[in-house]
Every structure is written in structure tokens, then in C-alpha cells.
Amino acid sequence: MAAAAALVTVGAGLGLRAVATGDVAKYGGDALYTLLVLTLVVLLAPRTPPARAAGVALAVSWAVELLQLTGLPAELSARSTAARLVLGSTFNAPDLFWYVIGAAAGWLVLRAPARRRPAR
Template sequence: MASAPRTHAGAERAPIRIRLAATVAALAIVGAGTGLRAVASGDVAKYGGDALYCLLMFALVILVAPRVTPPTAAAVALAVSWGVEFLQLTGLPAHLSQQSTAARLVLGSTFNAPDLFWYAVGAATGWLVVHRMRP
């Protein structure tokens, strides 16, 4: 008695589910960042925003590459966040931030060394959450 060939429908749908979850997470992170700025100020808003920025990068990495491992997604998100922070040493983001609100939101304007730590907190948070959620 021959059995029907097995399909990998579940495996084929996995990237779609992962992308959907990453999209929902990204939207929630943007909402959290907006909410944080609305209710907090000073260091809480600034450094919480830094962690959320890197966490958003983490979600976007997973959205683009749903099969990426959590450590790789965290490393890429951290590298991008640190890269943007170090780019601020050139003055280019400050110039672009004067021209565009979007550039100010994405690139910032002024280098601040403590931001590097808070980006690491955001990357580690993403890694931990996804690691615990995956079977």
C-alpha cells in the first residue's frame, strides 16, 4: 500500500507566519516608541527610545529574512544601530535631520556614547524574546 507523498505545507507557511509576526511586532514597537515619547521625557524617553530603535531593527531583519537565527538578527540589528550612531560623528545625519523629519527619526543627529549600550539592550531583548518563542 503506497502512502501519499508528504508535503511541507507547514514549512512553506512558516516564513509567512514569521513575517506576519515581525510586521505586528514592528508596528507594536513603533507604537511603544510613540507612546514612550508621549508619557516620558529625559533619559527614560531617550534611552528607552534607543532600545526600541534597535528592537525595531531586529524586527525588520526578521521581516526581510524570516529564516535568520535570533543571534544573527540581533547582531545585524546591533551593527546597523551602531553604524548609524557612529555615522553621526560625520555630521551628515545632523545635516539631513535639518532637511527632513524622517531623516531625524531614522538617523538622529548627535553622537552619544551611552546610546551604544541601549542599542545592545534592544538587540538582546529581541534575541531573548524570539529565542523563547521558537520551538
């Protein structure tokens, strides 16, 4: 299930870039980046509680963004498309907010099945 969610998230990101421009594509992509990290957390550790998975995804996203302040991601991104896709290149403070949106959306999706289960 998590692997399919990761593929859908990547598809949504590619689709967003194909149909949108500017802030919609940029910040929507940021939220989807964190959502993808969250799906990878769940893929690697399926029993991770939703809040923890969202927290880890948010922490990873923020760490990558803050790493951009060092210039290392920009250097690596100049040499590698993969590094550019994973690490980005330039720090942008509003990205930090949109990562929260992605983590919150993922948390809500993960919580939905738990709310549908009957109480015992």
C-alpha cells in the same frame, strides 16, 4: 508576525515619548530603535537565526550612531523629518549601550518560541 511586532514596537516608542521624558524616553527610545531594526531584519529574512538578527540590528544601530560623528546625519536631519527619525543628528556614546539592550531584548523574545518546542 514580524510586521505586527514592528507596529507594536513603533507604538511602544510613540507611547514612551508620550508618557516619559528625559533619560527614560531617550534611552528607552534607543533600545526600541534597535528592536525595530531587529523586527525589520526578521521581516525581510524570516529564517534569520535570532543571534544573527540581533547582531545585524546592533551593527546597523551602531553604524548609524557612529555615522553621526561625521555630521552628515545632522545636515540631513535639518532638512528632513524622516532623516531625523532614522539617522538622528548628534553622537551620544551612552546610546551604544542602550542599543545592546534592545538587541538583547529582541534576541530573548526570538529565542522564547525555540525553547518551548518539544525536543525530537
